[in-house]
Amino acid sequence: MTLVLTAPANWQFQAGAGAATGAGNISVSSTVVTGTTITITYTAGANLTGNKITISGLLVQATAQTVLASANIVRSATSTGSIAGVSGSTNFGSLSQIGGAYVKLQLLLPGETAAPATVSGKTGTPNTPVAGTQFNVIVNAVDANWNVTASTNTIAITASNLNVTLPANAALVAGTKILLLL
Incomplete structure (x- = not known):
């Protein structure tokens, strides 16, 4: 099964950065990060207790030349995996832009x-x-x-x-x- 997450408008992922791991009865076989998507290929056992997927090391950048309002990473319609409680509009992470150190x-x-x-x-x-x-x-x-x-x-x-x-x-x-x- 695959879980595909998409970057919101005016944001991009750093290709190749980030990895997913499974817990419980979920085993992640691959994580592919492009500028616009995160594709996680996984298998899940029958027992749903304690199942989760954790994404770490993901790098995200704003692409607009203005300060952006917060936005959400959501599940793509191209996902083939069925996950209880996850629909097309499920928020997998909120992004907000902050300034760096004063220079x-x-x-x-x-x-x-x-x-x-x-x-x-x-x-x-x-x-x-x-x-x-x-x-x-x-x-x-x-x-x-x-x-x-x-x-x-x-x-x-x-x-x-x-x-x-x-x-x-x-x-x-x-x-x-x-x-x-x-």
Whole structure:
């Protein structure tokens, strides 16, 4: 029998990473992990008590260039194994994206948008500021892949233009702060 699990949209498995083991009357003969599926081939005895399949060493990566909402790994319709209590929508694991360790600050000007997992960490073109007009800048504490981290560091903005009015030093809240410049 086979149990096939699929990666949710915008997520991928690392091919070759991960292995399944059986317990009770389940014996796993192979585990194949591709970018989109985990295929477990197994046999099961008649006694259902204590039966389980454990997957370990699985590596999962977000593929979208934005922070993703949580998603579930579910059983594929191509599975041939019949498992009590398992349907096509059974959740085999929830995925959620978290930022790594804080490594740098990101400054977003009006016209720019954060874009984690890209080379520059942002998209768009900064708007040209108009003299004497206030505008907001966003400061983010980010990891190596431009994901916002939960830093509470205090930041300060400096400028070489003597006519700009700068905000006071401020602490980041959950890794971000919007500052008003004039």
